[in-house]
Amino acid sequence: MEFGATAKRMILYTVALLALIAILAFTTPYNTFFYGMLLGTAFSLLNLYMTYAQVKRVTSESKALRTKFAFGTVSRIAVSVICIVIAVSFPHIFNLAGAIIGLMLTYAIIMIEPIFHIKRLQ
Amino acid sequence: MDVGLIAIGIGIVAGFAALAGALGVAIVVKGTLEGITRQPELRGQLQTVMFIGIPLVEALPIIGVVVSFLLLGQM
Numbered sequence: 001m002e003f004g005a006t007a008k009r010m011i012l013y014t015v016a017l018l019a020l021i022a023i024l025a026f027t028t029p030y031n032t033f034f035y036g037m038l039l040g041t042a043f044s045l046l047n048l049y050m051t052y053a054q055v056k057r058v059t060s061e062s063k064a065l066r067t068k069f070a071f072g073t074v075s076r077i078a079v080s081v082i083c084i085v086i087a088v089s090f091p092h093i094f095n096l097a098g099a100i101i102g103l104m105l106t107y108a109i110i111m112i113e114p115i116f117h118i119k120r121l122q
Numbered sequence: 123m124d125v126g127l128i129a130i131g132i133g134i135v136a137g138f139a140a141l142a143g144a145l146g147v148a149i150v151v152k153g154t155l156e157g158i159t160r161q162p163e164l165r166g167q168l169q170t171v172m173f174i175g176i177p178l179v180e181a182l183p184i185i186g187v188v189v190s191f192l193l194l195g196q197m
Contacts, residue, residue, distance in 0.1 A: 003169035055173050073147055080184045084191050107181040110174055
């Protein structure tokens with residue numbers, strides 16, 4: 001299980017889900033919910049990419065024996081807060097529940113994906 | 123509802139969410155870096171575990187911050 005491959009696979013799954021949600025948003029009558037979910041998933045994807053970049057950077061810095069590094073927790077929480085603020089500011093466009101579900105979608109993928117990967121390896 | 127109580131609730135939720143997130147991420151990163159130092163050849167696998175572990179730890183603080191923002195909207 002290589003780090004780069006796993007991260008890219010998860011990013012790919014999130015992009016695929018984003019496309020699916022976009023299709024649902026434009027074809028179903030539940031527009032605001034899926035717009036909110038689209039917003040949340042987009043910010044969640046940004047969070048995932050930031051995690052990938054930070055993990056890569058931290059391990060390379062620890063290898064170079066530098067001790068001063070940040071892990072980007074604050075920036076990830078700030079991205080989530082920006083998403084929620086946008087959803088709260090435009091309630092006629094974005095549903096808040098949808099935005100929160102979208103934000104947590106990447107975490108669900110991260111939790112579920114290794115199970116399928118292990119099954120595939122077996 | 124009393125605005126002061128909501129403000130105290132926001133402070134408690136956001137503060138404990140930040141504390142929990144910081145402690146959780148610190149434990150995950152500490153374990154991973156120790157593992158990499160001990161066995162540098164397992165770096166890729168340990169990075170993957172860290173990559174999976176950190177978002178799982180961070181999901182709860184993010185929910186906490188979101189709840190505190192929802193409470194802020196109630197004020």
